[in-house]
């Protein structure tokens with residue numbers, strides 16, 4: 454049995470960046486992933502600028518498109534188009550991003566074992582990390598993550614032979630209020646656009662129908678989409694335990710997806726940073742357990758996710774009123790600041806721009 458300071462189960466963005474950070478700090482670290490990379494992961498592949506900046510390795514080499522125009526639409530009708538002062542999302546493909554980040558961790562000195570599982574690989578660690586995503590088993594094995602609920606998402610790709618390159622260039626289209634607990638999107642990539650829908654888990658059976666409606670609104674034949682895939686969106690409830698004495702969870706395994714946007718990569722990079730700090734403290738004897746990690750995650754993400762839960766409920770229960778507020782320039786100012794990482798939560802917004810946020814929070818209560 455080979456021994457490491459830390460063994461990380463899962464080599465997605467949460468696991469690979471945690472491995473990079475630990476190896477960079479001189480710890481011995483092993484990543485075990487059942488897949489062989491490059492592997493795909495159902496995802497819109499939108500790296501918000503705050504995620505881009507939070508990633509410890511510059512992902513620029515795998516960015517295919519920069520987005521500085523955001524088009525919000527209400528039930529495939531009324532639309533508002535906002536121009537950001539700089540790119541707010543970088544579009545990548547997970548097949549490329551995840552392999553790139555895992556290679557970076559390997560180059561930093563992490564031992565990467567692909568195509569295998571913890572049971573088969575013969576390694577053990579002082580610390581064990583669940584980074585095995587929405588369908589991982591580590592959380593249960595170490596008695597953490599109880600209370601995570603789920604949304605679902607379904608997406609596919611349309612080549613620019615099927616969908617206009619010019620219409621979607623530098624633009625993210627977000628279709629609100631037609632899908633309970635979610636939205637539809639069209640995201641531009643290098644040689645195709647990604648089209649998808651996200652929703653409450655209870656909408657699972659209707660996801661194909663939701664995707665069909667989104668395709669119709671964009672002049673697409675749903676049958677012509679390639680690489681159609683669905684996946685769960687794990688959402689942590691306040692108080693859900695994600696750290697114990699010598700085990701913790703990062704990224705989707707910890708249910709850290711933003712409840713309203715469905716984004717999770719920013720949370721992967723934030724949690725890997727906080728996890729690395731907690732693990733290094735324990736390894737150095739500065740802490741006797743990894744439990745401080747949970748409080749650190751709450752301190753950075755709880756306020757943002759609380760606001761997201763309220764907005765999600767507001768859009769679900771009061772779609773027309775919420776849309777009237779959400780389409781205003783004042784709300785865009787906050788959204789832009791959040792995407793750029795200039796605000797870590799809407800609660801930090803000051804002045805007049807707080808008023809519509811208060812209205813949305815009231816609707817979502």
Ligand SMILES: Cc1cc2nc3c(=O)[nH]c(=O)nc-3n(C[C@H](O)[C@H](O)[C@H](O)COP(=O)(O)OP(=O)(O)OC[C@H]3O[C@@H](n4cnc5c(N)ncnc54)[C@H](O)[C@@H]3O)c2cc1C
Pocket residue numbers: 462463464465466467468485486487488494495496497498499500501504569570571584585586587588589590605606607608649683684685686703704705706710715716717718719721
């Ligand atoms: C359809 C969809 C669209 C999305 N769009 C966006 C978006 O545009 N922007 C954004 O920021 N987020 C988006 N998300 C969320 C984002 O995809 C996730 O938050 C992100 O993938 C989480 O990364 P992770 O490293 O935690 O887990 P994952 O990326 O899921 O990686 C987990 C890894 O663990 C491995 N694994 C699993 N079980 C085991 C096991 N037993 N043993 C060994 N290895 C194992 C898997 O092979 C996998 O490589 C989307 C999600 C969905 C479903």
